[in-house]
Amino acid sequence: MSDPRPSTFLPALRQLTLSRMREFLREPEAVFWVFGFPVIMTLALGIAFRTRTEEPVRVAVDGGAGADAAAVRASLTAAGGFVLRDVPPPEIERALRDGLVQVVIVPGTPPTYRFDPARAESQVGRLAVDRALQRAAGRPDAFSPREDAVRAVGSRYIDWLVPGLLGMNIMGTGMWSTSFAIVTARTRKLLKRFAATPMPRGAYLLALVGSRLAFLVAEAVVLLGFAYVAFGVAVHGSLVALTVVCLLGALAFGGVALLVASRAKTIEGVSGLLNLVMLPMWVFSGVFFASSNFPEAMQPFVQALPLTALNDALRAVMNDGEALATLWRELAVMAGWGGVSFVAALKLFRWT
Amino acid sequence: MYGSAGRPRNAAHYNTVMSRQVALACRAVVKRFGDVTAVDGLDLDVARGECFGLLGPNGAGKTTTIEMLEGLQAPDAGEVEVLGLRWADSADALRPRLGIQLQETQLAEKLSVAETLELFGSFYPSGPGVDGLLALVGLEAKRDAWVGKLSGGQKQRLSVACALAGEPEVLFLDEPTTGLDPQSRLQLWDVLQRFKARGGTLLLTTHYMDEAATLCDRIGIVDKGKLIALGTPAALVQGLGTAHVIEIDLDGDAPAPSVEALAPLAGVVDARVEGRTIALGSSAIHETVPAVLGVLAAARVPMRELRTHSASLEDVFVSLTGRHLRDE
DSSP states (O other), X not given: OOOOOHHHHXXXXXXXXXXXXXXXXXXXXXXXXXXXXXXXXXXXXXXXXXOOSOOOEEEEESSTTSHHHHHHHHHHHHHOSEEEOOOOGGGHHHHHHXXXXXXXXXXXXXXXXXXXXXXXXXXXXXXHHHHXXXXXXTOOOSOOOOOOOOOOTTSSHHHHXXXXXXXXXXXXXXXXXXXXXXXXXXXXXXXXXXXXXTOOHHHXXXXXXXXXXXXXXXXXXXXXXXXXXXXXXXXXXXXXXXXXHHHHHHHHHXXXXXXXXXXXXXXXXXXXXXXXXXXXXXXXXXXXXXXXXSOGGGHHHHHHSHHHHHHHHHHHHHTTOOOGGGGHHHHHHHHHHHHHHHHHHHHXXXXX | OOOOOOOOSOGGGXXXXXXXXXXXXXXXXXXXETTEEEEEEEEEEEETTXXXXXXXXXXXXXXXXXXXXXXXXXXXXXXXXXXXXOHHHHHHHHGGGEEEEOSSOOOOXXXXXXXXXXXXXXXXXXXXXXXXXXXXXXXXXXXXXXXXGSOHHHHXXXXXXXXXXXXXXXXXXXXXXXXXXXXXXXXXXXXXXXXXXXXXXXXXXXXXXXHHHHHOSEEEEEETTEEEEEEOXXXXXXXXXXXXEEXXXXXXXXXXXXXXXXTTSXXXXXXXXXXXXXXXXXXXXXXXXXXXXXXXXXXXXXXXXXXXXXXXXXXXXXXXXXXXXXXX
């Protein structure tokens, strides 16, 4: 309705952006959630998924004190690399379910392995137990392989995880802070008050997205700096390429946040919508495990998600040192989400 | 958003203001919300440089009327013109020329007064600037205070300052002093009188009679979406025909005298009995008081209290609607 007037568009954009940044910085809780939380999360996940030296396999032997059970115990102890847990028989199922033990051995001829094939660690445990017991029963190894364990910085799980966390963080903080700012202003009738002035409406929305970009730089520096200091996660590609990818990601999610908040009247309403929009991306976009795990038929959907594009581009730059030119597809997906949702939000936006 | 409508009807009706330049005009404006008709065929003209007050109880349609003039709501029928322009095709041209204060706006609490004014100032091509606005509303000392730390009266003055940020030709204020202490009200009145003195047009809604009487050149009394009276404050009060109002609270259980017994008394223009209270409009208080005391003494009805006051706009409203303004 109100076309941007060249005479006031830029001053208004500047003032709106400054106001948004001031309001954010004067809200200590918001500052914590944006800057502190990702660091805590990186630390926790980094510890959970740290590169382990060979961990012993946790097993329990069912059938208690019998002679067979004693023989199994002796074989495993002799082979090494096992922790034998004493689990009373009634609690064996639960111990397996809760991951207290990876395999349960029921002695006999032949013995029975109880394990959960849906769990990688349970499968690994079963193989280790089988090898130890077969060797103890006299099976010879056909050959003895040389081993070359990957310990190089840059190819660990944490190296793969950190770009995903950065992407998830760009999505989360962008979506929450932008949409909450809008809905709060709407419930306080501040949007209506702005709509009663000649303020260019596009400038208001642009300022919300723009102010995010300034914080994004700080956010990314904090998270990546922490990951480097704590876990030695490094950026292999150029910092310029990384910056461009982060900015485009923030623009994409800024646009989506405007759209999500364009009509919501309450914080509760917009929270629900945000979760609905973000949940598929938490699951499908390769934050904690690769998005290629999902079936081929789903890939067009998975690849079209803005977070998939952002995470893929971040990993390409950080882990593989790729140049921007090779990432045109991911960059186009993010730009498309940002642009289309911004225009749609401007049309749908409820000012009163 | 701004629905178009038919031609104005009955233009002759507005002859009184046709000769002057019209700043605001409503013609047979209707606004419905579901089954409720908030504004029901309202006609209104406000001249340039005039201060016009829309007076009425809560829910009378004051806010809806003012928001249609502000271009924030579109009428379902009828026509709204502001400075000779219509919202449907001239919104961009109108916005910079108007200053608007809304009843419910809560400004950002963690911005300072100066930052808030700078923000609003940036929306307009020209204006008095932060220092000019602070001086206009007397908030110089609060320049760097956060909005959240201001008192109610200071917030309200800041809100008016935001509305003045673009040096508007027309200023709209929706219940600007509701909930303020007397001193804050006086300060705000002072701001508005200075705006008026500079030739600005002012439309305000209020349910305070004294405010309307002090600030407004003309007043429209609104009830149930309709304009039920229009005129200068003095003319409206004079129209009552009563210079004074006498109210008597009765004591004890003796039946109150009937309206029929009171109406013929000397000087009585209007008589009402509401429960244990007698209310008499009088053109000659010195004759009416002895007469009514005589009636009460003869009927042996004891009094608890007798009050008199000069007839006010409140009495105009009561005589027009049979209800009090502040009744919710």
